[in-house]
Ligand SMILES: Nc1ncnc2c1ncn2[C@@H]1O[C@H](COP(=O)(O)OP(=O)(O)OP(=O)(O)O)[C@@H](O)[C@H]1O
């Protein structure tokens with residue numbers, strides 16, 4: 191079942207094209223990854239889906255259907271209802287997922303309150319459950335200020351907050367770029383487990399081909415505002431057809447070598 195359908199999306203900034211005919215689908219339960227060079231339009235694509243386009247950037251044509259409803263037509267108020275509940279975000283800059291001087295628990299509580307009719311006790315339980323799900327010491331983190339946590343803990347807390355209301359689509363824009371390699375693996379494994387458990391879809395943005403290879407079902411390759419190639423992970427990794435995809439893969443030669451080593455072992 192198709193959850194999200196982006197159709198011939200064009201976005202411009204002061205008449206300069208930023209996205210050009212961007213077109214892809216995400217199925218329910220699918221891990222869809224966007225890769226491509228810096229400035230190619232990955233984050234703008236994600237922002238458009240969440241109704242978070244920077245000011246003066248406008249959708250000039252095309253549509254974004256979420257569960258068959260064109261969400262490009264939504265008002266800011268309607269988008270606020272959708273965000274957090276149906277579509278949620280995890281960003282590279284996890285510091286900005288939380289307000290610095292408000293305890294994590296209070297921020298989670300406010301988010302639940304904005305979307306659900308639950309008692310105070312039920313809200314607390316929901317937040318603690320979400321923190322446990324990302325393997326954090328729930329009570330302690332609930333009562334902590336963001337600055338009292340490490341980067342990895344804070345990013346896991348932001349995933350907990352993003353997944354707390356069981357969204358249908360999680361958009362993760364380079365969620366691990368600011369983390370060390372062990373924490374990166376931990377965070378990605380948590381996302382993968384949550385996807386499996388909740389059968390949600392993930393729109394994942396990364397520069398790291400190895401991450402794309404490990405977790406994706408489908409990969410879209412972006413260059414200068416366009417998706418130049420889209421295909422299953424296997425097609426993109428082993429039978430790429432666009433010269434730019436080949437260039438990207440060649441820039442990360444260790445993948446094939448790693449694979450060969452695994453086969454040899
Ligand atoms: N707030 C903004 N105002 C004007 N132009 C912007 C803004 N944000 C991004 N752009 C432009 O939109 C284009 C796409 O940017 P985008 O942030 O989507 O790239 P990206 O693929 O996410 O790159 P990166 O991998 O570096 O994060 C770029 O040309 C960028 O300069």
Ligand SMILES: [Mg+2]
Pocket residue numbers: 232233234363
């Ligand atoms: Mg980006």
